Amino acid sequence: MKVFYNQKCTWVLAMLLIWSSSVFSMDVESQDEEFIVEFYSIPSPDEILTYIHNSEIQFTPRLLNDVRKSDSYNTFRDRLLAYGFYLANLAYSISFEQNHTGLQYFNTVDEMGRQLNIFPPEVEELGHRLMRNMNQMDSLNLIYDELYLLVIANLHDTDRFGEYALISAGGFVESLYLALNSDGSKIHDDGFRMRVWDQKMIMDQLVVMFNRHLNEPVRKAMLNDMEGLIDAFNEFTIETESPKVAGTSNGVITIGGGRATGSTVNSIRRIHEEVNKLRGKWVN
Amino acid sequence: MLQFFKYIIPLILIFSGFATIDAQFCRNYEQQHCSEPPADFVNGSVSRAFTLGKDHVVRFNQILYGGRTYFLSVCGEKKLGNIEFRLLADDEAGTVLYSNSSNGFIGEQTFQIENSIKLVIEILAPDYSVADNHRCAGLKIYYK
Numbered sequence: 071m072k073v074f075y076n077q078k079c080t081w082v083l084a085m086l087l088i089w090s091s092s093v094f095s096m097d098v099e100s101q102d103e104e105f106i107v108e109f110y111s112i113p114s115p116d117e118i119l120t121y122i123h124n125s126e127i128q129f130t131p132r133l134l135n136d137v138r139k140s141d142s143y144n145t146f147r148d149r150l151l152a153y154g155f156y157l158a159n160l161a162y163s164i165s166f167e168q169n170h171t172g173l174q175y176f177n178t179v180d181e182m183g184r185q186l187n188i189f190p191p192e193v194e195e196l197g198h199r200l201m202r203n204m205n206q207m208d209s210l211n212l213i214y215d216e217l218y219l220l221v222i223a224n225l226h227d228t229d230r231f232g233e234y235a236l237i238s239a240g241g242f243v244e245s246l247y248l249a250l251n252s253d254g255s256k257i258h259d260d261g262f263r264m265r266v267w268d269q270k271m272i273m274d275q276l277v278v279m280f281n282r283h284l285n286e287p288v289r290k291a292m293l294n295d296m297e298g299l300i301d302a303f304n305e306f307t308i309e310t311e312s313p314k315v316a317g318t319s320n321g322v323i324t325i326g327g328g329r330a331t332g333s334t335v336n337s338i339r340r341i342h343e344e345v346n347k348l349r350g351k352w353v354n
Numbered sequence: 355m356l357q358f359f360k361y362i363i364p365l366i367l368i369f370s371g372f373a374t375i376d377a378q379f380c381r382n383y384e385q386q387h388c389s390e391p392p393a394d395f396v397n398g399s400v401s402r403a404f405t406l407g408k409d410h411v412v413r414f415n416q417i418l419y420g421g422r423t424y425f426l427s428v429c430g431e432k433k434l435g436n437i438e439f440r441l442l443a444d445d446e447a448g449t450v451l452y453s454n455s456s457n458g459f460i461g462e463q464t465f466q467i468e469n470s471i472k473l474v475i476e477i478l479a480p481d482y483s484v485a486d487n488h489r490c491a492g493l494k495i496y497y498k
Binding site for chain 2: 226227324
């Protein structure tokens with residue numbers, strides 16, 4: 071009788087679980103009927119840096135965050151932000167062909183990535199390739215690109231969008247800091263200033279990502295930390311034209327609009343101050 | 355009761371894993387299947403693989419920098435049929451700036467961006483009608 075009771079109990083539990091899993095599947099299916107998957111993408115530190123500095127600044131190693139500090143970030147939020155700084159430092163070193171410095175930052179990014187558990191298994195192969203091509207800057211450049219894409223794809227595939235938002239925020243602020251403070255930085259040049267102002271779109275996108283993907287205490291902490299920088303970017307409030315197709319030539323479609331005609335370029339003094347203040351706070 | 359732990363729990367663990375296998379299973383799909391850009395383009399930070407299904411739309415909220423030229427290519431498993439990609443303005447109306455449906459669903463297009471803008475890239479498989487089954491697809495974004 072006891073055996074019968076045990077078997078019956080097992081089957082009842084099994085049926086309940088099968089029923090509950092089918093209910094769960096139905097929920098997914100019903101969502102699938104009109105399912106929109108939305109991704110928010112932030113340009114990599116490499117893209118931000120090369121866009122702003124446009125090969126007009128000089129490599130300034132004193133600005134880089136010390137690799138020995140990588141163990142000193144205690145909270146998960148701080149470690150993810152720091153991961154963004156180090157990715158930007160790596161991109162900066164590579165863009166100036168600083169092989170030795172680049173390798174130091176690659177090792178830091180590699181070690182922190184493992185500790186943060188954000189790497190997919192494919193990263194192992196990247197490490198081996200790097201060891202085989204140690205002295206080739208092109209290889210380091212390509213490996214950086216691959217590493218970045220693998221990490222971002224892994225975070226997306228595993229629904230870790232909050233972590234992606236924090237890494238992106240760290241990379242964004244560090245990229246701005248490097249671009250604005252490097253020797254030769256043309257912060258009074260109209261073209262340079264306009265390229266800095268363009269980063270307002272990233273700032274706005276980060277705020278959307280924080281609101282969507284961070285838990286309340288972290289979201290509040292991020293918005294609180296970045297309040298000054300958000301305000302500084304909001305000083306630039308001119309209305310912009312909606313994007314439109316401006317023409318097609320040789321199969322290439324030109325998209326125009328996006329900027330008000332005849333807009334003047336505001337000073338970036340306050341952005342510069344806020345970037346330095348925030349970076350100082352986060353880097354310690 | 356022992357049987358419950360012995361047989362049912364492993365089954366639950368195996369089946370619950372299926373929900374997350376999809377996207378990871380397709381990783382790097384875009385690198386292997388989407389058209390290559392001309393040699394002078396570099397990989398952007400958004401190229402990636404994902405899954406598409408019936409009535410499924412994948413949207414990328416994307417920032418494109420002014421003065422740059424972007425090469426976009428999309429691809430998907432044959433059974434998905436045509437893959438449509440649209441470029442939408444980030445305005446309230448969601449103005450469609452480009453759709454490859456008016457261009458024979460060609461899988462690639464190059465765009466010259468005059469000023470930095472925020473755009474939405476939407477990707478879907480309009481002819482795919484198999485419910486409950488997602489398949490691999492990918493998007494490549496390169497720039498110069």
